[in-house]
Amino acid sequence: xxxxxxxxxxxxxxxxxxxxxxxxxxxxxxxxxxxxxxxxxxxxxxxxxxxxxxxxxxxxxxxxxxxxxxxxxxxxxxxxxxxxxxxxxxxxxxxxxxxxxxxxxxxxxxxxxxxxxxxxxxxxxxxxxxxxxxxxxxxxxxxxxxxxxxxxxxxxxxxxxxxxxxxxxxxxxxxxxxxxxxxxxxxxxxxxxxxxxxxxxxxxxxxxxxxxxxxxxxxxxxxxxxxxxxxxxxxxxxxxxxxxxxxxxxxxxxxxxxxxxxxxxxxxxxxxxxxxxxxxxxxxxxxxxxxxxxxxxxxxxxxxxxxxxxxxxxxxxxxxxxxxxxx
Amino acid sequence: xxxxxxxxxxxxxxxxxxxxxxxxxxxxxxxxxxxxxxxxxxxxxxxxxxxxxxxxxxxxxxxxxxxxxxxxxxxxxxxxxxxxxxxxxxxxxxxxxxxxxxxxxxxxxxxxxxxxxxxxxxxxxxxxxxxxxxxxxxxxxxxxxxxxxxxxxxxxxxxxxxxxxxxxxxxxxxxxxxxxxxxxxxxxxxxxxxxxxxxxxxxxxxxxxxxxxxxxxxxxxxxxxxxxxxxxxxxxxxxxxxxxxxxxxxxxxxxxxx
Amino acid sequence: xxxxxxxxxxxxxxxxxxxxxxxxxxxxxxxxxxxxxxxxxxxxxxxxxxxxxxxxxxxxxxxxxxxxxxxxxxxxxxxxxxxxxxxxxxxxxxxxxxxxxxxxxxxxxxxxxxxxxxxxxxxxxxxxxxxxxxxxxxxxxxxxxxxxxxxxxxxxxxxxxxxxxxxxxxxxxxxxxxxxxxxxxxxxxxxxxxxxxxxxxxxxxxxxxxxxxxxxxxxxxxxxxxxxxxxxxxxxxxxxxxxxxxxxxxxxxxxxxxxxxxxxxxxxxxxxxxxxxxxxxxxxxxxxxxxxxxxxxxxxxxxxxxxxxxxxxxxxxxxxxxxxxxxxxxxxxxxxxxxxxxx
Numbered sequence: 016x017x018x019x020x021x022x023x024x025x026x027x028x029x030x031x032x033x034x035x036x037x038x039x040x041x042x043x044x045x046x047x048x049x050x051x052x053x054x055x056x057x058x059x060x061x062x063x064x065x066x067x068x069x070x071x072x073x074x075x076x077x078x079x080x081x082x083x084x085x086x087x088x089x090x091x092x093x094x095x096x097x098x099x100x101x102x103x104x105x106x107x108x109x110x111x112x113x114x115x116x117x118x119x120x121x122x123x124x125x126x127x128x129x130x131x132x133x134x135x136x137x138x139x140x141x142x143x144x145x146x147x148x149x150x151x152x153x154x155x156x157x158x159x160x161x162x163x164x165x166x167x168x169x170x171x172x173x174x175x176x177x178x179x180x181x182x183x184x185x186x187x188x189x190x191x192x193x194x195x196x197x198x199x200x201x202x203x204x205x206x207x208x209x210x211x212x213x214x215x216x217x218x219x220x221x222x223x224x225x226x227x228x229x230x231x232x233x234x235x236x237x238x239x240x241x242x243x244x245x246x247x248x249x250x251x252x253x254x255x256x257x258x259x260x261x262x263x264x265x266x267x268x269x270x271x272x273x274x275x276x277x278x279x280x281x282x283x284x285x286x287x288x289x290x291x292x293x294x295x296x297x298x299x300x301x302x303x304x305x306x307x308x309x310x311x312x313x314x315x316x317x318x319x320x321x322x323x324x325x326x327x328x329x330x331x332x333x334x335x336x337x338x339x340x341x342x
Numbered sequence: 343x344x345x346x347x348x349x350x351x352x353x354x355x356x357x358x359x360x361x362x363x364x365x366x367x368x369x370x371x372x373x374x375x376x377x378x379x380x381x382x383x384x385x386x387x388x389x390x391x392x393x394x395x396x397x398x399x400x401x402x403x404x405x406x407x408x409x410x411x412x413x414x415x416x417x418x419x420x421x422x423x424x425x426x427x428x429x430x431x432x433x434x435x436x437x438x439x440x441x442x443x444x445x446x447x448x449x450x451x452x453x454x455x456x457x458x459x460x461x462x463x464x465x466x467x468x469x470x471x472x473x474x475x476x477x478x479x480x481x482x483x484x485x486x487x488x489x490x491x492x493x494x495x496x497x498x499x500x501x502x503x504x505x506x507x508x509x510x511x512x513x514x515x516x517x518x519x520x521x522x523x524x525x526x527x528x529x530x531x532x533x534x535x536x537x538x539x540x541x542x543x544x545x546x547x548x549x550x551x552x553x554x555x556x557x558x559x560x561x562x563x564x565x566x567x568x569x570x571x572x573x574x575x576x577x578x579x580x581x582x583x584x585x586x587x588x589x590x591x592x593x594x595x596x597x598x599x600x
Numbered sequence: 601x602x603x604x605x606x607x608x609x610x611x612x613x614x615x616x617x618x619x620x621x622x623x624x625x626x627x628x629x630x631x632x633x634x635x636x637x638x639x640x641x642x643x644x645x646x647x648x649x650x651x652x653x654x655x656x657x658x659x660x661x662x663x664x665x666x667x668x669x670x671x672x673x674x675x676x677x678x679x680x681x682x683x684x685x686x687x688x689x690x691x692x693x694x695x696x697x698x699x700x701x702x703x704x705x706x707x708x709x710x711x712x713x714x715x716x717x718x719x720x721x722x723x724x725x726x727x728x729x730x731x732x733x734x735x736x737x738x739x740x741x742x743x744x745x746x747x748x749x750x751x752x753x754x755x756x757x758x759x760x761x762x763x764x765x766x767x768x769x770x771x772x773x774x775x776x777x778x779x780x781x782x783x784x785x786x787x788x789x790x791x792x793x794x795x796x797x798x799x800x801x802x803x804x805x806x807x808x809x810x811x812x813x814x815x816x817x818x819x820x821x822x823x824x825x826x827x828x829x830x831x832x833x834x835x836x837x838x839x840x841x842x843x844x845x846x847x848x849x850x851x852x853x854x855x856x857x858x859x860x861x862x863x864x865x866x867x868x869x870x871x872x873x874x875x876x877x878x879x880x881x882x883x884x885x886x887x888x889x890x891x892x893x894x895x896x897x898x899x900x901x902x903x904x905x906x907x908x909x910x911x912x913x914x915x916x917x918x919x920x921x922x923x924x925x926x927x928x929x930x931x932x933x934x935x936x937x938x939x940x941x942x943x
Contacts, residue, residue: 164932171925268769323773327766419841430833447841455617
């Protein structure tokens with residue numbers, strides 16, 4: 016696909032994102048027409064609309080966008096770094112680490128509130144990734160294996176804790192299915208900031224990653240400092256996946272599915288992949304968020320579940336129609 | 343000239359992209375056939391069709407009058423040996439173990455390492471000049487050494503037909519001519535060799551039968567001395583040239599004139 | 601020609617070749633397995649001495665002998681045979697997908713089995729038979745759907761992987777949804793089943809599965825050379841005589857068969873299929889993923905995990921899946937650290 020073609024598609028994706036964002040703000044128990052949504056955002060319109068839009072829906076849409084972009088871009092980075100189509104950001108241990116911290120924390124009675132859960136998740140995510148780097152930083156394959164191994168260990172320990180303590184089981188089963196509901200009380204500013212900065216970082220490192228994807232020797236001739244790029248990329252993946260998991264709980268499939276979809280359009284060029292992923296991820300999350308609100312007559316379906324059922328069939332259709340794009 | 347291996351009216355394609363249409367080729371027995379042509383003209387595709395790696399959309403490839411698609415796996419592998427353009431080595435393989443895999447078509451569940459297998463591997467390693475590397479891990483070898491190991495693997499297969507896709511890749515000039523000389527000796531011993539070669543002069547020097555392809559059609563085929571002239575080179579390669587006799591062998595030598 | 605490190609055996613028309621390193625690995629594993637078996641037969645509510653165990657195995661030994669023969673022996677053997685089956689299934693899928701993260705779960709087997717079991721627990725009454733039937737049906741159906749959707753994908757199986765990812769994602773989401781909505785006790789029971797357990801496994805439970813696995817192992821044995829040859833990559837494997845399309849289908853069926861059989865008795869036991877081939881390969885130092893090291897490592901992993909599961913919180917037994925992930929994961933990490941320090 017030509018650069019003009021890709022730019023046009025990127026523009027279309029951006030437009031689509033904005034449209035879906037506005038629509039998603041309007042849909043829900045208290046329905047608001049798109050026109051009214053825009054007016055509410057500008058500070059006008061009737062007060063109840065404004066309250067719903069500004070206090071509840073808008074923050075939620077921002078959350079969905081941030082989490083979607085973080086996971087999708089994290090997925091692109093981890094698949095590029097590990098050269099493995101089965102990798103997703105959690106494969107480096109971040110998700111399992113967060114879950115383990117939640118399980119341990121709640122077994123000690125510490126996971127009572129949303130901020131507490133967020134804090135525990137962050138600690139667990141960072142701790143697990145540090146361990147994974149220590150073991151596996153030598154090669155992409157080793158990294159993925161170390162991350163998978165550590166994830167397995169932590170998941171096993173978490174499972175043990177859950178089966179021993181019903182209270183922990185209950186806390187965990189609600190945390191472990193990613194959801195955007197009721198996060199208004201959690202202190203989201205710092206994770207959101209981290210996501211924003213990491214996304215910029217991902218763009219900054221994207222060209223060098225491209226060079227590395229061609230093989231280390233070529234990368235050296237192109238001037239990329241392989242070791243440094245690798246470390247920076249790992250750090251970015253951890254920050255993106257860790258912040259997203261801390262914010263919304265584990266949402267496994269955005270990081271796995273969106274890179275495959277984006278690859279169809281962007282080819283193997285990492286900067287383009289990141290750009291498309293940063294838009295497609297939020298589109299998927301926002302659409303899933305809308306779905307999670309409207310699917311049931313009362314209550315919500317957690318967004319992680321809707322994401323899987325939205326993204327899964329799309330991926331299957333794309334692969335059957337266009338073939339699986341290799342890494 | 344007799345030809346056990348032939349292609350009749352072959353139409354080959356990858357998905358929607360048609361590579362060649364209605365191509366007919368008789369591969370002369372016990373001769374060295376070189377297939378030449380510009381990039382993406384269908385040379386590799388043709389070879390892959392011969393060894394059943396690609397099913398023809400139309401037409402057929404016949405060995406002794408039978409469609410190659412009807413042969414059992416190992417049966418065909420005992421007749422046709424193929425060296426692809428970029429083979430993949432399993433992790434941690436050693437040279438000796440890798441070459442031994444060429445004996446697979448001759449082995450069975452309870453006879454997996456006969457004396458004949460051992461002999462064939464030793465002969466293959468010696469012929470390809472890699473006997474000294476036998477216990478080295480394949481990953482540590484240079485590009486040229488690895489290429490010779492792959493050649494040894496195909497040699498160990500001991501097939502009457504050898505089909506090689508750009509076998510001189512990665513080899514330095516001395517080893518290139520060493521390999522071509524080896525192929526010529528195998529032809530002298532009675533084997534049939536078909537090689538895709540990217541160097542037209544090497545093809546002219548060693549081939550008994552030259553097949554020039556362009557855009558999936560055979561532009562000309564025959565002995566190099568009979569068909570290679572400046573007009574053919576212009577038609578096939580878009581290259582203005584002068585064709586003179588090679589000072590050492592007398593075979594046609596193409597010298598670009600631009 | 602054979603280096604000092606290779607052993608060659610020939611008698612009449614039979615011939616075979618073995619690397620010395622690999623032979624030492626096999627010997628060591630047999631010793632470890634024998635040791636674990638003895639330990640497993642000695643351990644229980646009442647420790648039995650090795651002498652007692654031997655007496656029981658030869659038919660005498662009275663009361664304690666019965667316990668050993670009827671309760672511990674089937675369980676220990678199940679640990680060995682099922683562990684081997686899982687290791688083999690993992691080796692098959694890692695070979696087919698050419699991906700070290702490949703496992704039977706790649707085609708949705710475990711997720712599908714869980715869905716079937718959840719159906720049996722929440723919609724039906726969750727009896728043992730319903731669980732078995734539900735999990736096998738769910739797993740096999742899912743694998744069939746993934747395979748059917750991925751047909752026409754060419755030699756590398758990339759399409760298979762991607763479609764497997766998608767189906768897995770959807771089923772895992774569905775399963776979490778069901779667990780989330782169920783009552784706490786039912787949810788805990790379901791998750792407990794999903795962790796896998798060899799508790800209470802007796803001769804009735806394992807007779808048929810052992811028979812099925814024996815057949816599957818025999819067929820796999822005949823296909824093993826072709827599978828090893830397939831590591832050469834698409835082109836050379838085919839031109840040296842491997843019928844890859846046929847072989848791939850047979851291998852998938854064998855892998856599915858092994859996993860489904862184990863799941864039917866013990867529930868899905870996580871991580872052994874993933875870790876055993878990787879650990880086995882590094883210990884035996886064989887090129888590529890080969891079957892016998894994966895099988896032996898799987899047997900050792902599952903048996904030791906089961907022993908640990910029984911011993912750790914005795915008399916309460918943990919589900920073996922909890923321990924297998926910790927042991928398998930931990931050992932793989934240790935192997936990786938050793939590798940890093942060596943290079």
